[in-house]
Amino acid sequence: MAKGVILGGGFGGVVAAERLAEQLGEEHQITLVSRSRWFVFYPALVRLAFGKCQREDVSFNLRNTLLNQRVNFIEAEVARIDPLKRKVTIAHGEVEGHLPYDYLIFALGRRLATERITGFYDHAHHLLSVEKALRFGKAATEFHEGRAVIGQCPGARLPVPVYETAFALARLLEERGERDRARITIVSPDPPGLQPERSDVTIALNKALAAHDIEFRPDFPIDRVTPGAATTSNGHGINFDLLMLLPPFQGSAAATHLGITNEESYINVDSAMHVVGAERMFAVGDCVNFSGPKMGHMAVRQAEVAATNLAAEIEGHLPLSRYMHDLRLVIDEGGSDSIYVHKDIWTDEPASVRQGRFWSWAKRAHEKYWEVAHS
């Protein structure tokens, strides 16, 4: 009998638990620990902010769902792990103390390092949780004129909600007949030449931004926010009446100081999703040290690979599955300018891009699938 423990109840943790339940015999125990029993479908948070869906549409209760699949669920805060003694320290929650494991899947996501941007907490909105999305949505509803600034801080690795927020705000102002009273500016910390000027992605995005009169300012690495103004480390500034910024991301604190992470606390893994330098430990999702954006579909695929290889390891087999790092994203513009991008990150192949109303529909259909399959 083996004890499999999964840390984190997001895309990575939930899919890992489901796949382990399918692949492991009844004699093995599966336990998932997460700080909240509520799973949040993050890709829908922009729609939540703009009143296009309700709080109950974007979250479901993990306890019921996982119990049906013979996974024990513990609602508790993970403080740290000890890969040598194979135990997890639980700080508080339904249990406290040490939880031993034979195999561990680490899926605690990323931490928001808001402290790296002076004034962020007091003067900027973000929408990376249900509460923050609702708060930002209220501010957007009260915004009628002036300048809205929307963007990523250096180290934030999630472009999709930035573009979707700009499009949703533009549509809201258009519907209210207020579009000509407001400027919308997207800021990006990346220098202009990062995307080839004539790449299909750039062309599709520029077309969609132009259709909604949204400005784009590259090379704008914000490091300070004061009331009504954001300034950059390279000496530029921008005034705002509404500010939505994604803060820098960092790996989970529970994995730091163990010699298994890079300097930003992201966990080093190989393509079998094994943690490099720790036995019987896998890591999946936003917490791992892979290049490029941090996306839910990557967490799902990594979780499938980790679960398959963990089940094989219990049976004494070598890894059966390998992860290929590709990017698939839909930027939902709300209509015919919605964009789908597919790019193999580990090769030099150019991205393939599709554009049209279908992708907006496909993204919502995927959201519905998750809701129905897990509630």
Ligand SMILES: Cc1cc2nc3c(=O)[nH]c(=O)nc-3n(C[C@H](O)[C@H](O)[C@H](O)COP(=O)(O)OP(=O)(O)OC[C@H]3O[C@@H](n4cnc5c(N)ncnc54)[C@H](O)[C@@H]3O)c2cc1C
């Ligand atoms: C607004 C928004 C829009 C997005 N849009 C898209 C999109 O269109 N397409 C896409 O593919 N991806 C999108 N993403 C990214 C996607 O949601 C993430 O990549 C995905 O959630 C990562 O899954 P994960 O399981 O690694 O981490 P998470 O989903 O963050 O889950 C981590 C879990 O661990 C728990 N946890 C963390 N620390 C502790 C602790 N110390 N103790 C106990 N529990 C803990 C958390 O509560 C959470 O349940 C979006 C994200 C956001 C925020």
